[in-house]
Structures are given as structure tokens and as C-alpha cells.
Amino acid sequence: MGKSNAHTIDRERARFSGFLAKSGKRVSQGREVIFNQVMRSHGHFTAEELVKACAQKKLDVSRPTVFRVLHDLLEAGIIRETAFGDKHRHFEHVYDEKPHHHAQCVRCHGFIEFPDRKEDEVYHPFLEKQGFKILGHEMHFYGICKACGNKES
Amino acid sequence: MGKSNAHTIDRERARFSGFLAKSGKRVSQGREVIFNQVMRSHGHFTAEELVKACAQKKLDVSRPTVFRVLHDLLEAGIIRETAFGDKHRHFEHVYDEKPHHHAQCVRCHGFIEFPDRKEDEVYHPFLEKQGFKILGHEMHFYGICKACGNKES
DNA sequence: ATCCCTGCAAATCGTTTGCAAGAGC
DNA sequence: GCTCTTGCAAACGATTTGCAGGGAT
Numbered sequence A, B: 001m002g003k004s005n006a007h008t009i010d011r012e013r014a015r016f017s018g019f020l021a022k023s024g025k026r027v028s029q030g031r032e033v034i035f036n037q038v039m040r041s042h043g044h045f046t047a048e049e050l051v052k053a054c055a056q057k058k059l060d061v062s063r064p065t066v067f068r069v070l071h072d073l074l075e076a077g078i079i080r081e082t083a084f085g086d087k088h089r090h091f092e093h094v095y096d097e098k099p100h101h102h103a104q105c106v107r108c109h110g111f112i113e114f115p116d117r118k119e120d121e122v123y124h125p126f127l128e129k130q131g132f133k134i135l136g137h138e139m140h141f142y143g144i145c146k147a148c149g150n151k152e153s
Numbered sequence C: 001a002t003c004c005c006t007g008c009a010a011a012t013c014g015t016t017t018g019c020a021a022g023a024g025c
Numbered sequence D: 001g002c003t004c005t006t007g008c009a010a011a012c013g014a015t016t017t018g019c020a021g022g023g024a025t
Helices: A008-022 A027-038 A049-058 A063-074 A121-130 A147-150 B006-022 B029-040 B049-055 B063-076 B119-129 B146-151
Strands: A079-082 A088-091 A100-107 A111-115 A131-144 B077-084 B090-093 B100-105 B111-115 B133-144
Touching: A008 A027, A008 A063, A027 A049, A027 A063, A049 A063, A063 A079, A063 B006, A088 B049, A111 B100, A111 B119, A121 A131, A121 B111, A121 B133, A131 B119, B006 B029, B006 B063, B029 B049, B029 B063, B029 B090, B063 B077, B077 B133, B119 B133, B133 B146
Parallel strands: A100 A131, B100 B133
Antiparallel strands: A079 A088, A100 A111, A131 B133, B077 B090, B100 B111
16 A cells, blocks of 8 residues: 655654644654654564664664553554564554454464555444443464464474 | 363373374373363463462472473463463463454553454465465454553653 | 473563653744 | 653563482383
């Protein structure tokens, strides 16, 4: 869908600024740095990867700041957490990703991605009735991938 | 789907024994106790809940043993991890699952459950074509729950 | 006798928080 | 000046591991 061009990033930046303003928070240096780094990332990434990426570029952000800003980005709807049963949380930004889901292999933990088809909207009324404000969703299949299935059983 | 009758449990137990034998591990007391407790559990459960449940019944298993056996069960394909972006891992057994989904609050991490409506079957052909053998699925919404949303913007 | 299992206590690791100094409005 | 931000170090909580004793085969 959207390419990661300047225009899309500006839109996301505006969304972030808007969210921050609304929450009485500021567009601080740490938020700038991490926002940029996140926008430069592709696919999924972890907090630790951001920390390292920033350190490598001599961008001055501490680990706690990374976590704090990730939390902001999450609430602002700029990124989302992907649902892996893993110790590290994985994130990805929303803007340049077609909504997609994951099918994860219970053996090798590898996963397949596949596109969203909007069927999830069936659930929206239910959640809205509960006063739950939806930021995003992910469908997560469990099973055994081709490679693992071929090995045995 | 299947009811948790003796037959199904026996099949799972056999699967577990088979896995253990194949791995050069024994059907020890700790594994017995935790296997049984897991089969008795409904919905999702955490390692901590198992520890407590066992303690309450005066079943003698230490925390490390619970984790060790959970790992065995995971590898054996008896249980799986459910996808929460949470610090605690959640598990549920595979054999008696009622398909359902979750909506989780990014602030308090509480979640709402809601039933499956079979719309996910739209995705099956795609995954099957990839040779991915589906064991189950979970749709995971994230957002802000009513309580958290009311506290402030 | 050997190998596996287990509990204890200590270690790990990702993440969070208290606090005091610094920066922006 | 008040408020938000940040880094540091310490705290935290779930999970893991080293090790020594006990059991099973």
C-alpha cells in the first residue's frame, strides 16, 4: 500500500504530534530520535534493536527512554505489538504495512505472513459496545509449517 | 472441540509419553502431576497459576519444575502459548479448545474475550496452500479499554 | 553405577520506576 | 516557575540455571 515516502512519514509525524499535544506531552528530542528510527525500520523490531541502532548512530537515547517512547507510539497508534509467544516484544509500524496476520509454527517458531481481508470488522460492534477503543488487531494462527511437517510424524 | 473425556486425555498422555521416550526423558512424578493439572485447567493459565493450584492440593512441585515441564509439554505439542503482549506467558492446552479471541488494553493489559465466528476460515485456503497445518488461531485486538479510557484522554 | 529428576538459591533478562537534574514553555 | 523529559541506578517479576542430593533403572 503506501510507500515509505516523505508524505506518509509526515502524516505519521503529524498523528504523533497530535496525540502528544492532546496528552499534554511534548515533541522532545528522545521522541524525535526514536520516531525516526522506528520509521526507518522494516518489518518487526524489538526494543533492544532500537537501542542498538540508536547507539550505533551515536544518537543519544537511554534504554528507559526507548521503552517510554515505544509506549507513546503504541498509544498513538503509530506502531503495534505483534503477538509472538516470545520473551521479547516485537513491534512494527502501522503506516507502511498492509494489515496482515501471522501463522506461527509451534515447532520452529517461524512464521508466515498473510494479508488482512477486513473480516475482523464483524467484531467491532461487540468491542465498541464494551467501550473498548480499537487501535488495531492481529489474527494469529498456530500450527505446523511445511518444513517441520515434512521432517516427521 | 472434543470434550475432555478420559479417551482424549489418554491420547494426550500417550502423546506425551511417546515424546518423552523419544527424548530420553522419564515419566517422572513432577511431569505426571503437572500434566494432570494442565489437563484439568480450562481456558488459559499461567505458570504461576499452576504453581498455586499444585500447592493448594499439596502436590509437591517447585516452581522451576513447573517451568521445566511446561517446556516439555510445549515441545510435545500438548499445550501452546497464547499471544499476549504481556509479561506473563499464557498457555492453554490444544485438545479442548473453544475458539475465541481477545481484545487487550495497551494501558492496563486487561483483556476482553469474545467468541469466534468462523470468519477466519477465509484464511484457511491460503495457509493450506503453503503447506501450513492449522492447529488453531486467535484474533488479537489491542486498544484502550473503557476503564482506562475514562480516566483521562 | 549411571543417568535423570528436583529443589533451593542465585542468576538472568527484559522492562519499569524513583529520583534528581535538565530543558522547554 | 511550573511542567514535562531524561538518564542513572535500583527495582521488579517472570523465567532460567548451577549445583548437590535423592531416585529410578
